[in-house]
Amino acid sequence: MSKLLMKGNEAIARAAMLGGCEAFFGYPITPQNELIETMSHVMPANHRVFVQAESEVAAINMVYGAAGAGGRVMTSSSSVGIALKQEGISYCAGAELPCVIVSVSRSGPGLGGILPAQSDYHQSVYGGGNGDYRVIVLAPASVQEAVDDVGKAIQLAEKYRNPAMVLLDGAIAQMMASVVLPTQPLPRVDTTSWAATGDFKTRGTRNVINSLYLDPAKLYAHNQHLQAKYREIAKNEALLVDHHPDHHDGAIIAYGTSAKIAIGAAQRLKEEYGIKVKCIQLRTLWPFPKQALREAIKDMSFALVAEMSMGQLFQDVLAFTRSDTVIGYVGKAGGEIITSDDIVNGYLQQMGGEQIEHSV
Amino acid sequence: MHPEKIVFTYQGDGDLASIGAAEIIHAANRNENITVIFVNNAIYGMTGGQMAPTTLPNQVTTTTPLGREIITGAPIKMSEMIATMDHIAYVERCMAADGPSIMKTKRAIRKAFECQINQEGFSMVEVLSSCNIGWKMSPVDSLTYIKNTMTQTFPLGVFKERKHETNH
Structure with missing residues (x-):
């Protein structure tokens, strides 16, 4: 395994692509810009999807769509941008869509500043979207841990059909360090039982991605199902x-x-x-x-x-x-x-x- | 994710012309090979009849009880706006007001899907439609209202003529 000297943001992007990320939707915001800049060329070069969205709201909803279609999907942003994504993250959690969100936090509140802070602890752990939902949050302390956590986030997201976030700050994202990148894509979890892939004719059953439940009894049952899953994650994954x-x-x-x-x-x-x-x-x-x-x-x-x-x-x-x-x-x-x-x-x-x- | 699949959206005027206005403009501008069916009834029907961005001047809604005034904006003409994008495939405005206009709408929707199947790019059909409950009219009067009143603000026609050129 060869070591490479690389900036945190670039290393995260390359690790995601090498780990098998199939689609990335992003929007520029400091201090995560090198991440989407790297994705803009490594994804198309490897026949994957890259879209620079018109806003953070659009980007997270593209994640919802592509994850719903069974894709291995990622987005990234920072503080104020993550704030804008919260509604979409709640939708992804509600519809049980696996996706990875990289959050490179800067200082706040409001526009705050572009230098490192950890003031997005509440934002990441408790979220700002509506409802009783949870997001898996991994916290790397180095460029190598960030690279490793991207792979882990992909796997946990798919294992539990839940959004997973990698939370770091601008110091790690902007730091150059030696890293070992993944060499092959992570194994894929089968999504045919739920992903909306337009294969109704061959599959014989209709897969619908939705977070709307107008029947309160059904929504309560859905919430109980989600809570049982969250208890399972809490039991297995706390570290x-x-x-x-x-x-x-x-x-x-x-x-x-x-x-x-x-x-x-x-x-x-x-x-x-x-x-x-x-x-x-x-x-x-x-x-x-x-x-x-x-x-x-x-x-x-x-x-x-x-x-x-x-x-x-x-x-x-x-x-x-x-x-x-x-x-x-x-x-x-x-x-x-x-x-x-x-x-x-x-x-x-x-x-x-x-x-x-x-x-x- | 699945470029070989047929993809369409079915959107109302609140969604397409207000809260999702940025998204539809940029999806069109990227010339996404999708078909958009835009149902314009000039009101927020599902939430109980509030003003939409397409609400006509002086139209009474639950949030414009005295009729829509210009201070709240003028009806947004999405088909005309989106048709300014040179590279997209096809945009037409139709209405669902009587037998012949519904048949014409059907042909337009068919054409829009043909654009997508032939990889010509973004296609959109705007359909002027009724909301007799929100408009507080009888179903028959509401169809007359589409024909005689809505079309004054939203003229029917093709705004982007199909060129049969593959874009994708």
């Missing part, structure tokens, strides 16, 4: 990585770029202060690895959440762990990247303190 299995004094909980920095901060806490703190990197944000996280911090008096947002992750960690462990928070949002100093100082200042509600 975290403990970067310091032999450290037990405390923990730093983070994902994405913050986790990368937290690994170094944990190292410094050990070397400079003799405190053995483990970095726990959340690899899936939905399903949230509740059980594994509770287990990992249960005997600790203190754990620090480090995030590039204003307490969004902190809130969930506090709610999901429900333990005597005091949960601290360190973070910033606006385009500045959290530093090792921020995390080390945050840890030292808050350890030994009482539980404070850091979020609003």
Whole structure:
């Protein structure tokens, strides 16, 4: 396997194409532009579909159409653009269409800025579309993890017939790093039982893609079916990585770029202060690895959440762990990247303190 | 995804001329090899009779109780607008108001699908149709209204003549 030096956005695009993505629909927005730029030539060159849509709304609805027709489909965008796609994501979830959404987040709210942030945690994990739906959210912390997560997102989307999102920030997308790309397309799940492919005559049954249920009893049954599926995903797919299995004094909980920095901060806490703190990197944000996280911090008096947002992750960690462990928070949002100093100082200042509600 | 399959949309005036206006214009501009059946009854029928972008001047709807005024915009002529795109295959406006006009509409729809089968590109048939409940008229009066009133604003005819040239 040869390593290539490549920008995050380009690597994600090439990984998707090599992984067997058949159609891509995108719309320009910084900081994910190199992704659609790469797709614009690698997809047609490999006899796949590429459309630069007229808007994010159009792009996600093209995803709905192409996924409904049985295609392996992807779109990408950033913060404000993902906000526009939310209605379509809810439709895809409602109609149980497998699709991959790459979200390269920038800072917000509103137009915000184009520099990295993790303020789209709520947007990704809880969504802004209507209804009781869930989107699988994978959180890579490096270009290689992003490449791997694109393949994983394709597989999870098809396994569960559900939208899957890869959430990263502009730092990873704009970073050049050495990567190993996939060498062959991922195995395909059979879609003939549900995909609307216009094969009524040969199949003998009609496949209809729809999210409208005017009969409340049928819609309730559909929602119960979706919830059962979500429980299955939560049981099977929640994932975290403990970067310091032999450290037990405390923990730093983070994902994405913050986790990368937290690994170094944990190292410094050990070397400079003799405190053995483990970095726990959340690899899936939905399903949230509740059980594994509770287990990992249960005997600790203190754990620090480090995030590039204003307490969004902190809130969930506090709610999901429900333990005597005091949960601290360190973070910033606006385009500045959290530093090792921020995390080390945050840890030292808050350890030994009482539980404070850091979020609003 | 399946270029060998026949693909068509069936869209009302709220969908095609308002909330989905950007999408239909760009689908036409990409000369997608699809057929669009555009049902224009100048009102939002399914939601209970509100103003549509195609609602006629002075027409009473549940959101224009005193009649549509120009401050809310003029009726959008989608067939004329889409026909400005030189490279598309075929655009015609018909009506479903009596036997002969329905037969003419049928022939237009057939022609639109032939365009698609022959890979000529984007084809659209606009059909002026009635919504007697939303218009608060008898079914017979509403057919007369299509013929005598709607066609004043939305003239019938071919706006993009089929050239039988394969585009795809």
